[in-house]
Amino acid sequence: MSRVIYYKTPSEIEIIRENCHLVCKTLALAASRLKPGAKSSEIDKEAEDFIRSHDAKPGFKGYNGFPATLCVSLNEQVVHGFPKEEPFKDGDIVSIDCGVYKNDFFGDAAYTFAIGEVDPEVIKLMEVTLTSLYLGIAQAKPGNRMGDIGHAVQDYCERQNGYGVVRALVGHGIGRNLHEAPEVPNHGRRGKGILLKKDLVIAIEPMVNLGTRNVRQLSDGWTIVSKDRKPSAHFEHTVVVTADGPDILSDHSYVEEAIKNNDNLTQMSVEKPIFALRNFDHG
Ligand code: MG
Ligand code: MG
Numbered sequence: 001m002s003r004v005i006y007y008k009t010p011s012e013i014e015i016i017r018e019n020c021h022l023v024c025k026t027l028a029l030a031a032s033r034l035k036p037g038a039k040s041s042e043i044d045k046e047a048e049d050f051i052r053s054h055d056a057k058p059g060f061k062g063y064n065g066f067p068a069t070l071c072v073s074l075n076e077q078v079v080h081g082f083p084k085e086e087p088f089k090d091g092d093i094v095s096i097d098c099g100v101y102k103n104d105f106f107g108d109a110a111y112t113f114a115i116g117e118v119d120p121e122v123i124k125l126m127e128v129t130l131t132s133l134y135l136g137i138a139q140a141k142p143g144n145r146m147g148d149i150g151h152a153v154q155d156y157c158e159r160q161n162g163y164g165v166v167r168a169l170v171g172h173g174i175g176r177n178l179h180e181a182p183e184v185p186n187h188g189r190r191g192k193g194i195l196l197k198k199d200l201v202i203a204i205e206p207m208v209n210l211g212t213r214n215v216r217q218l219s220d221g222w223t224i225v226s227k228d229r230k231p232s233a234h235f236e237h238t239v240v241v242t243a244d245g246p247d248i249l250s251d252h253s254y255v256e257e258a259i260k261n262n263d264n265l266t267q268m269s270v271e272k273p274i275f276a277l278r279n280f281d282h283g
Helices: 012-035 038-051 120-138 145-160 253-260
Strands: 072-076 077-080 093-102 103-116 171-173 181-186 201-204 205-207 215-217 225-226 232-234 237-242 244-247
Touching: 012 038, 012 103, 012 225, 038 072, 038 232, 077 145, 077 205, 093 225, 093 232, 103 120, 103 225, 103 232, 103 253, 120 145, 120 201, 120 205, 120 232, 120 244, 145 181, 181 201, 181 215, 201 205
Parallel strands: none
Antiparallel strands: 072 077, 072 093, 077 225, 093 103, 171 181, 171 201, 201 237, 205 232, 215 225, 237 244
């Protein structure tokens, strides 16, 4: 990966926003299909058709040989799982990660879903991980440094909640490439790392484990699992740094609406004020 950071023009940012909205609509479609007995392989096909019907291409399919439109990571799987024929079971959690490519740019977002009756301890892991995403996003403003984002995620998940923040995988710059500089770690030190500047577009994606932060890769060459096989949650937004603070280019509201309308999914409760980023405090 080139170390060069490509800052985006306003028109490029709008293309990425449009792509990220398509990603989130695709995630919402997937959410509407989730239930015990559903097969992720079938949802993946539907997601691919949906993306192509919008004159876009799946962003992940064929990327370094990845075989599918969606990354579907179940329970102890952290990220990069494959869609499977094996049906979902009551009590599963599943991270679905999606990318699209259109008009020479990518979009990227992810969400973790709770199917049926899920252990409250695991729902809390999901809630804390989603909250940490917004705490990280809140740091994406000019004058801050990359370590401020990672520190916010890490402090909330590890120090305040006792979970393990995955170090081996990170968020990333995004644009003409799915993954470009800079790396966006989910851990870090305040005031350290590269300076965040206006027009930087990054995907922030905390991967948080109920137990150990350590992970390993399965022999399929892709799937990352927690080393102790305890559950893991993952949420992702694509964000642009503006003079006024973070502007979230992806939109989970499509997904959250689909969750509300699907009785087979357990709802999280995440505090609302965290979402009010448009009224971001500049101080
Ligand atoms: Mg992603
Ligand atoms: Mg990503």
